[in-house]
Amino acid sequence: MAVLVAMRPEYFGPFSERTIAGYAHENIASFRWDETAAATRAHEQFRELLPRGLDTPGHYLCEILERADGKTIGDLLFGIARSPNAQSIHLYDLHFDEGYGGEQRARATLRLLEARCRQLGAGSIGLQ
Numbered sequence: 001m002a003v004l005v006a007m008r009p010e011y012f013g014p015f016s017e018r019t020i021a022g023y024a025h026e027n028i029a030s031f032r033w034d035e036t037a038a039a040t041r042a043h044e045q046f047r048e049l050l051p052r053g054l055d056t057p058g059h060y061l062c063e064i065l066e067r068a069d070g071k072t073i074g075d076l077l078f079g080i081a082r083s084p085n086a087q088s089i090h091l092y093d094l095h096f097d098e099g100y101g102g103e104q105r106a107r108a109t110l111r112l113l114e115a116r117c118r119q120l121g122a123g124s125i126g127l128q
Helices: 009-029 035-049 103-119
Strands: 002-006 059-066 072-082 087-096 124-127
Touching: 002 103, 009 035, 009 059, 009 072, 009 087, 072 103, 087 103, 103 124
Parallel strands: 087 124
Antiparallel strands: 002 059, 059 072, 072 087
16 A cells, blocks of 8 residues: 655655656657757756746645555656636656556555545546
């Protein structure tokens, strides 16, 4: 069983680097971005999404901890989208460290996110 906790500042740097590199790679692989500019564009968009890093209002950065030993086994980033009629959660990134993924763990983590969604007053979760 895992738990979600607020991301520690010392984890944010490695998280940012991995997320930016992964986003650039995804956009190159899908032919949306040219390889020469992908890293710069990914970095710019990450800064737009999280201009205040861990302290960006409406965005939540969490570490996924293995409850048994407290080891960080992954992370997730989500934000709240508000409209006049409802609030929803947008899941931007879900990552498990190598050897800790799998469908069962992903499902359990999404159940934790659903519970957090209800705590925040949001009625749904969408993928961004």
